[in-house]
Amino acid sequence: MLKSMTGYGRTKGKINGFQADVEIRTLNSKFLDLQLKVPRTFQGKELEIRSLISDSLKRGKVSLNVELTQDTDVESExxxxxxxxxxxxEYNKLAQEVGASTNDIFRLALHSPDVMSSSNIDEKVLEEQWTQLMPLLKQAIAHCDDFRIQEGANLEKELGSYIDGIAGQLEEIISHDPDRVEVIKERIKKHQQEIEGSDEFDKNRFEQEMIYYIEKLDISEEIVRLKNHLSYFREVMAEDDSQGKKLGFISQEIGREINTIGSKANYAPVQKLVVGMKDELEKIKEQLLNII
Structure with missing residues (x-):
């Protein structure tokens, strides 16, 4: 099961005279990169929030925004x-002096220094608010994780189609290989006929060089290894935990075998198929950047 690093989760609820809005967005990142925006009253809880997020979301650039809006019928201390x-x-007076808009003055005044101060809150009330906020945080994280799982399922289908594409072209290479070998043999025979008439022709040395040449052009081992890598890629995709980094390592091995087949092939139809496999592999690598 794969998980995408792109996710979104949001929950709303009431906590002790306030309307709470918790929103989480996640994007690609090699590591867990947390950006928290929480009310001043909960800034002392950032370590707990970070721990809660890291336990579930693992990797990605995570942006958490928690907003509290006071209920209109409750006067807050x-x-x-x-x-x-x-x-x-004062802000209204300054705005009128310079002819500026007064649309945001309420928000500006509300968030001015010491207007909303955690020092005015009873510790017991703060703990009650935190206790009520925790389920909302967990729910938003769960929604984000579900979103990632859904996106991961779509990515798994795409990756599977790319792997199938490589496997299909590999089968075509296998079908072309007998013709490739015959072309190489004919090429060798032609060169042999050209040099046999030379006074410096050494038959034993020529045979040794031909054996080396033929072994160097043999791609049977690369084909077997590439098949194994493709099969292993599918197995890892099906594991319970998302293994983006592991799939990245396997894709590197897949690329190594494809490149070796291309360099050894020395046959246009096979090299054309190698280009197609490389194209599919690039699509795989691009999608792996978004997998946990």
């Missing part, structure tokens, strides 16, 4: 009402 009014009045 977190807000310094007097200080808020002073900020709002």
């Amino acid at each position: 977190q807000v310094n009402h007097e200080l808020f009014r002073r900020y709002y009045k």
Whole structure:
């Protein structure tokens, strides 16, 4: 089962007089890269949040945004009402002096220094809010993980089709190989006839060089290894845990065998198929960048 590093999860709920909105987005990254945006009251909980995310999402660039909006019928002790009014009045005055828009003044005043202060919150209330927020965090992470699994299933189908493409072209190479060998034999015979009349012709040395030449052009071992790598790639895709890095290593081995077949083939129809296999392999490598 493969998992994509692209994911999205969102949950909403109430926590002690506030409406909470938890949103998680994930993108590609070689490692786990966490970016947290949480209310000031929960900044002391960042280590717990990071631990919670890393246990489930493993890899990727993860952006978490937690927003709390106070219920309109609840007066919160977190807000310094007097200080808020002073900020709002001053910002409004400045906006009028320079002819600026006043649309964002409320938000600006609300987030000004000490208007929303965690120092005004009772520790017991803070722990209650944190206890109520935790299930929302876990739910958002679970939704994001489900999204990744769905995307991973789509990627698995694509990768499977690319592997099938390589396997199909490999079978064509196998079918071409007898003709390739005959062409090489005819080429050798022609060269043999050209040099046999030479006074410097050494039959024993010529035979040794031909044996070396034929062995160098033999691709049977590469074909067997490539088949094994393709089979192993499919096995790893079917494992319970997503193994993006492992698949990356296998794709490197697949590429090595394809390149060797191309360099040994010395036969146009086979080299054409090798180009096709390389194209499929590049598609595989591109998709592996998005797999955990």
